[in-house]
Amino acid sequence: MFGEAWDDMSSEYDGSVENNPDHVISNFIEQEIQITSEICKKIIGPEKKFTIIDLGSGTGRVLFALQKILGDSVSYCGLDASKPMVELSNMKKSQLDLDSISFFHYDVTNPKIDELFDDSIKIVMCMYNTIGVIPAEKRKQFFENIMNLAGKDGLGLISAFNGNDFSFVAPKIYHPMKKMVKRIDDDSFDEKKVAFRNSLGYYSQWFTKSQINEFLGSTVEPIPITVDVDGNSKTMGHVFTNRQP
Numbered sequence: 001m002f003g004e005a006w007d008d009m010s011s012e013y014d015g016s017v018e019n020n021p022d023h024v025i026s027n028f029i030e031q032e033i034q035i036t037s038e039i040c041k042k043i044i045g046p047e048k049k050f051t052i053i054d055l056g057s058g059t060g061r062v063l064f065a066l067q068k069i070l071g072d073s074v075s076y077c078g079l080d081a082s083k084p085m086v087e088l089s090n091m092k093k094s095q096l097d098l099d100s101i102s103f104f105h106y107d108v109t110n111p112k113i114d115e116l117f118d119d120s121i122k123i124v125m126c127m128y129n130t131i132g133v134i135p136a137e138k139r140k141q142f143f144e145n146i147m148n149l150a151g152k153d154g155l156g157l158i159s160a161f162n163g164n165d166f167s168f169v170a171p172k173i174y175h176p177m178k179k180m181v182k183r184i185d186d187d188s189f190d191e192k193k194v195a196f197r198n199s200l201g202y203y204s205q206w207f208t209k210s211q212i213n214e215f216l217g218s219t220v221e222p223i224p225i226t227v228d229v230d231g232n233s234k235t236m237g238h239v240f241t242n243r244q245p
């Protein structure tokens with residue numbers, strides 16, 4: 001089985017991310033979606049078919065939010081390795097009665113991922129530092145999948161936490177999400193490895209801006225996700241693209 005680590009976290013996911021009252025989390029995801037939707041608008045045109053693919057889609061929050069902004073002329077597809085995450089996404093989809101969105105139980109590091117899709121132009125995204133939970137040995141294949149799916153007309157897009165300022169940003173992100181990650185230990189914030197981990201086996205790698213641009217083969221300056229923290233504007237994450245949209 002794959003994706004089991006996230007099965008236990010699925011019931012707490014929406015409460016800890018989409019509906020988290022903490023202002024760092026709520027401002028982060030609001031800006032993440034706003035920046036991402038503006039980028040999508042630059043790519044999507046009336047003359048062709050477009051699909052937005054969310055790799056590691058969790059409970060579907062990104063696609064539901066984008067559908068609200070971009071409408072039903074675009075197709076949306078979420079892929080996740082955790083069955084409970086996909087079940088939750090499908091439950092929400094049926095309540096909203098949306099035909100343009102579909103979710104599948106799928107390992108996004110599978111090199112045959114292109115077999116799932118038609119020849120529409122694809123915006124291929126991976127959000128909220130999901131790249132940090134892809135095992136290091138599968139990372140190369142994962143980015144190849146993004147680039148192959150996007151091709152020259154589509155776009156690869158990553159939103160990630162700010163690994164250039166891990167020691168400041170990570171506690172501001174994980175403490176409000178404690179219900180989901182379930183445990184924060186004394187050594188959870190590993191500044192040497194630039195990773196958050198806990199004794200229950202949760203591990204999320206953070207990356208610097210230049211590392212992510214290197215994975216994407218990109219020279220585009222990422223767009224900062226900034227949040228006001230104690231009166232100071234802080235960069236909590238970035239949205240990266242593989243080319244200028």
Ligand SMILES: C[S@@+](CC[C@H](N)C(=O)[O-])C[C@H]1O[C@@H](n2cnc3c(N)ncnc32)[C@H](O)[C@@H]1O
Pocket residue numbers: 003006017055056057058059061062079080081082085106107108109126127128129130133134
């Ligand atoms: C941090 S959550 C992010 C969910 C969503 N992207 C969001 O922004 O709300 C990471 C998600 O990635 C999924 N995931 C991890 N490894 C995966 C893989 N190899 N294939 C598909 N999904 C994966 C997990 O099951 C989990 O739902």
